[in-house]
Amino acid sequence: MNVLSLFDGMSGAMAALQSIGIKPTNYFACEIDKYSEAVSRYHYPEIIRLGDVTKVNFFGLPKIDLLIAGFPCQSFSFAGKQLNFDDPRGKLFFEIIRLIEELQPTYFLLENVKMKKDIQDEISRLVGVQPIQINSALLSAQNRVRNYWTNIPGVIQPKDERIILAQILEGNEQFINHYSNHATNQIQKMGNVNPSGRGINGNVFNVIGKAPTLTTNKGEGIKITGCIRVGTADVPGYDANKRVYSIEGKSPTLLSSAGSFREPKVAIQQRARGFNKGGFYTEKSPTLSANSWQDNNHLTDGVYWRKLTPIECERLQTFPDDFTKYGIDVKGKQFQVSNSQCYKMLGNGFTRDVIAHILSYMNFGKFKIAT
Secondary structure: OEEEEEEOOOOOOHHHHHHHOOOEEEEEEEEOOHHHHHHHHHEEEEOOOOOHOOOOOOOOOOOOOOOEOEEEEOOOOOOOOHHHHOOHHHOOOOHHHHHHHHHOEEEEEEEEHHHOOHHHHHHHHHHHOOOEEEEEHHHOEOOOOOEEEEEEOOOOOOOOOOOHHHHHHOOOOHHHHHHOOOOOOOEEEEEEEOOOOOOOOOEEEEOOOOOEEOOOOOOOOOOOOOOOEEEOOOOOOHHHHEEEEOOOEEEEEEOOOOEEEEEEEEEOOOOOOOOEEEOOOOOOOEOOOOOHHHHOOEOOOOEEEEOOHHHHHHHHHHOOOOOEEEHHHHHHHHEOOOOEEEHEEEEEEEEEOHHHHHHHOOHHHHOEEOO
């Protein structure tokens, strides 16, 4: 089985294949981010690295059985300027079309964000299939709605595993059993605090839900739409960066933004108590307490908050703990990856278990596969 991964990142496609017991015969990867590629090299030294997709001559490759690409989303995202194909990053989509036509892979899988319908329809026309839309919230503690265009037949929605944010926090095992019995996909809106911007920055939500999507948008911080918005943090930058959320719901979509104030932020609630009317928090949030990571703890308007850790973000993307911690550079030297680069590559990457779910529908009887 030969795989070609374009915009490979930290090789989430390889991780997804291995999670369902598949080891490709050859895995070819195109990537230009040195940190993502270094993490991939640390885990998968056997990958054949081709470099920049726009500069590679793919002549001579063996028959490609799977072409997979999470092409750059900044051009298409509602959170950005929506320049679409007028953005140089948006034009990279046509490299995918070129290679599908040239290589005629048995299967392909393309991933991107929700976008304007006319752009989505144009992509569907060029690819020849309509996308299936899957929210990572079904398999993780993160709300992350993505379009997946694939010719793999029969793909359906994954089963909802009802995972909430409390279950993926480090040192938070005491919450797991309690909250796993109360998890829900519903977004329970409470009200609005400090409204500004486009009207979403001040929204307050119940904690029993999903986390928002991890995204690559550099101008917006993390948003957690499925759990309680407990307040705002007194940090510089964009309004979205100030949002603080509770643990009983889902995380917002992870962003790839770097910078000390742009990592996800969470308020740690010690116990569920009071303030309850009809199953919703409708008044003040109960007292919140941060656990550990003292340098990242803050108190704003009575709310203790801290950033999500890289391990917690790895869990939101359903990767093993410390997956992004180490890399191997081009000279073969191992190094520890900075937190900002970990956040960035996770925000840019796949939710591993969603990709694994889709790939599991391939007819593996077509291939000779090393397992």
